[in-house]
Amino acid sequence: MASPALRYGRWSHTGNVYALTTVTHARRPWFIDKANVELLIEALRTVERTGRTFSLGWVIMPDYLHWLMELRTGTLAGRMQILKSRSGRSIATRVDANVPIWQPGYYDHALRSDECLHTQARYIAANPVRAGLATRIAEYPYAWSRWPLEA
Template sequence: MPRKPRAEYESGLYHVTARGNRREAIFVHDTDWRRYLALVGRVTIWNRWRCLTYCLMSNHVHLLIETRTPNLGFGMQRLQGTYAQSFNSHHDQVGHLFQGRYWATRIESDAQLWVTAAYIASNPVEAGLVRVAAAWPWSSHAAILDETGPPWLDRNRLLEYFADTGGDPLKRYADFTEAYANLKGLSL
């Protein structure tokens, strides 16, 4: 029996995750990480998405995506399918790379977005891979803090959500992610 299509929305904001099949690595070499990020960029542009933040881990990914039309499923199918084919070709493998479909949680409030952005930033710290989130090379956290990053990363859009309550949105983002980490016993 076919799966029901997921609900998608005009101007939807989503925390998207995808995990390797059997929780195995989906990135082996630096070229894999770079290839996936390049695909995220292309799919973001093709689908007119806004990618607000991301974090790639060895066996899963986190993306914070804002869509303008209900096309998340189409874009994720293209992203995951293209990457899986490329990975299998480069590593002489066959079969599934990802464990089922991606997961997408719709973000419905600024508070939920703040927590999600902080959660994504803190992932490599929680996993014990780095001591500070900005040191993880496969996350947008450092790029958000120091205004670098690929052109498809919409840092300004992310910071708009942190500007709604006044004050410097970058400071608010940095302070909130640090407070989140402190609550979890981490340091960013």
């Protein structure tokens, strides 16, 4: 269960950039299955196509998502609800199971104006290397950024 403490000090400001993390229910590795990853990527793209967010980078790990995005409209909670609901329904339908896909809640970090977006995107994309899933960022197929991730 998500800690209510994660909500303390949370505010949504359109135009702000956020690093978001959300975890699967019971840390189940739903995203070792490429078809589930593709459903999550489609949900990310759908939220962006509606003009609600502007994605700067993301990485999909076996049991969580890191997402760097600019909030364009609404609230962080609303955007995460749309993303988790859309992807969760799609995955549950695909696997023909009536089980929760996502853990309630999420972690957010509002980036300060002096934080480098490219550096944050690289840090997010390097998660698979730190987790031992790849030896280089470019080897991991489920990381994306608006900037080149490796020189």
